[in-house]
Amino acid sequence: MLALTLIALLFLPRMFARRACRLASVAQALGEALLLVAVLLPLAFGRPWRITSASMSPTLRAGDVVLASPVPVRFLGPRRGQIVLFDSPEPARGYRRPRAKRVVALAGDTVAIRRPAEGEPLRLFVNGARPEEPYVRDPIAAEFGVSDEPFVVPAGTVFVLGDNRNVSRDSRELGSVPVECITAAVVATLHRAPEGELP
Secondary structure (H helix, E strand, O other): OHHHHHHHHHHHHHHHHHHHHHHHHHHHHHHHHHHHHHHHHHHHOOEEEEOOOOOOOOOOOOOOEEEEEOHHHHHHOOOOOOEEEEEEEEOOOOEEEEEEEEEEEOOOOEEEEEOOOOOOOEEEEEOOEOOOOOOOOOOEOOOOOOOOOOEEOOOOEEEEEOOOOOOOOOHHHHOOEEHHHEEEEEEEEEEOOOOOOOO
């Protein structure tokens, strides 16, 4: 009996250690597989889309070709800072045309475009704070579509702006974008148009 106890004490820890190593290997392999799926799935279901205006410059120029995928938006929902494609109504022309814009605020956020101080240019404020926007080159020059009152983004919608704020038609004019109108998120740039190339 004593011999059996000694054998158990000698070999059981090794058995459990081997099993723990196998479980750790399986967990690592599963983690790597999930990461691979998270990267490849948007690429697999993506489609090329050509940028036709300067409203997202300098991030995306007219003539750039991007890879747009519905996967990030459908499974994770829109995120602040994400560039999305959405169908927007064009009532004057009677048709819908996809647009590419950046999500700057989500449902429930308070958006304001105002001057931080007298004489300063207009800036975006979300929930009372200025977001970091390294992709915006020029401050907003004109009070285009800007109200003195802060705007609360309605449920089920997002507030979008073009990076080139002075030429972009976005939520300042079109209003908040219903999430169901968002068709894809930009996941990669496939072709970078030369500076000044016409679409």
